[in-house]
Amino acid sequence: MTKQSVVVPEVTVAMPPNTAALFPYPPPRAMPGVAVRKKYLQAQVDLGSGLINGWVESMRASSPTHAKAAAALAAGVDDEHTAWMVKHPSALSKFDQIVAASKGKRIVMFLDYDGTLSPIVDDPDAAFMSDAMRLASRSVAKQFPTAIVSGRCRDKVFHFVKLAELYYAGSHGMDIKGPAKASRHTKAAKAKGVLFQPASEFIPMIERVNESLVEKTKCIPGSKVENNKFCVSVHFRCVDEKSWSTLADIVKAVLKDYPKLKLTQGRKVLEIRPTIKWDKGKALEFLLESLGFSDCSNVLPVYIGDDRTDEDAFKVLRKRDQGTGILVSKHSKETNASYSLQEPAEVMEFLLRVVEWDRLSKSRPRW
Numbered sequence: 001m002t003k004q005s006v007v008v009p010e011v012t013v014a015m016p017p018n019t020a021a022l023f024p025y026p027p028p029r030a031m032p033g034v035a036v037r038k039k040y041l042q043a044q045v046d047l048g049s050g051l052i053n054g055w056v057e058s059m060r061a062s063s064p065t066h067a068k069a070a071a072a073l074a075a076g077v078d079d080e081h082t083a084w085m086v087k088h089p090s091a092l093s094k095f096d097q098i099v100a101a102s103k104g105k106r107i108v109m110f111l112d113y114d115g116t117l118s119p120i121v122d123d124p125d126a127a128f129m130s131d132a133m134r135l136a137s138r139s140v141a142k143q144f145p146t147a148i149v150s151g152r153c154r155d156k157v158f159h160f161v162k163l164a165e166l167y168y169a170g171s172h173g174m175d176i177k178g179p180a181k182a183s184r185h186t187k188a189a190k191a192k193g194v195l196f197q198p199a200s201e202f203i204p205m206i207e208r209v210n211e212s213l214v215e216k217t218k219c220i221p222g223s224k225v226e227n228n229k230f231c232v233s234v235h236f237r238c239v240d241e242k243s244w245s246t247l248a249d250i251v252k253a254v255l256k257d258y259p260k261l262k263l264t265q266g267r268k269v270l271e272i273r274p275t276i277k278w279d280k281g282k283a284l285e286f287l288l289e290s291l292g293f294s295d296c297s298n299v300l301p302v303y304i305g306d307d308r309t310d311e312d313a314f315k316v317l318r319k320r321d322q323g324t325g326i327l328v329s330k331h332s333k334e335t336n337a338s339y340s341l342q343e344p345a346e347v348m349e350f351l352l353r354v355v356e357w358d359r360l361s362k363s364r365p366r367w
């Protein structure tokens, strides 16, 4: 791939012609229980009447912090979880299987940030990464091309990670940049300075919606609006559950004036983003192409993430029948990932094992 075809300072992605398809009417009814859990896979939130309540239900179901579930898991009597682990085994216990699949292939590492490299905390501005995790990520990036793929704005996630040698795909992949300095990976792939911003025309609109949300959510204690440049997050984590529906209704009311924006759902967060067909899955494909792996069979993308928005990337891996998707979760969730890890500490262990395995592997072709 030539530099000219990779460096795209501003690219407009065609808007879907019919937004009605994105906001169906009449909306499907909210589903309780297992069905709600299955809705986990559907990141986009419908704005129709009643569905915001369905979303609130779904948010409760997909963030199982309730004592009962935790106790069942601790006591080893959660049959559903046991069955889930059979389908999505630990990437640590299946480590040999994962690295065997990479034989003769280049690993490219994709890492989500919140809940994957840093533990989930109440204050989004305090989601710091440990020094040990930073060292592990740096070691990974020495061996393999490595990208951080986050819902956060690129500058903010860089501020947390602080590693110049990585690729960063911020705002759910709507803001992609290559390493500041050329590395052996970037030299090989001629991808230094990659910049892709398919939603730049939305920045003024995002600023307006951010201001409006800040103003209108002031009345909800604990709510927080975070401007992620190409998207906006409205945080529910510190809001009393009794006020979740009210907060969701406020978001929905603001969004009514912005038909070119849509809602997606994360961990106790609603995310407002442009209706362009771009997501973490597309970002993964873009980065693979930029690295010169578009139609290659000799690449093994490994994507590790914890959230619904990461499902777009897991889906791409499944569709390509290539690579390894790893969901970070202690609880059973519908997912397109093949493996699981319980928490960031396990992610770090996995990364260090991959680095060590690669060092010891004499047969592995080098860059």
Ligand SMILES: O=P(O)(O)OC[C@H]1O[C@H](O[C@H]2O[C@H](CO)[C@@H](O)[C@H](O)[C@H]2O)[C@H](O)[C@@H](O)[C@@H]1O
Binding pocket: 112, 113, 114, 115, 119, 120, 121, 122, 123, 124, 125, 127, 149, 150, 151, 152, 226, 228, 233, 235, 236, 237, 266, 267, 268, 269, 271, 307, 309
């Ligand atoms: O794609 P990610 O890197 O996982 O980013 C998704 C969102 O992550 C952040 O929110 C989440 O983490 C917070 C800190 O632990 C937590 O307080 C919040 O409840 C989580 O949803 C970030 O603040 C959002 O802007 C990202 O969109």
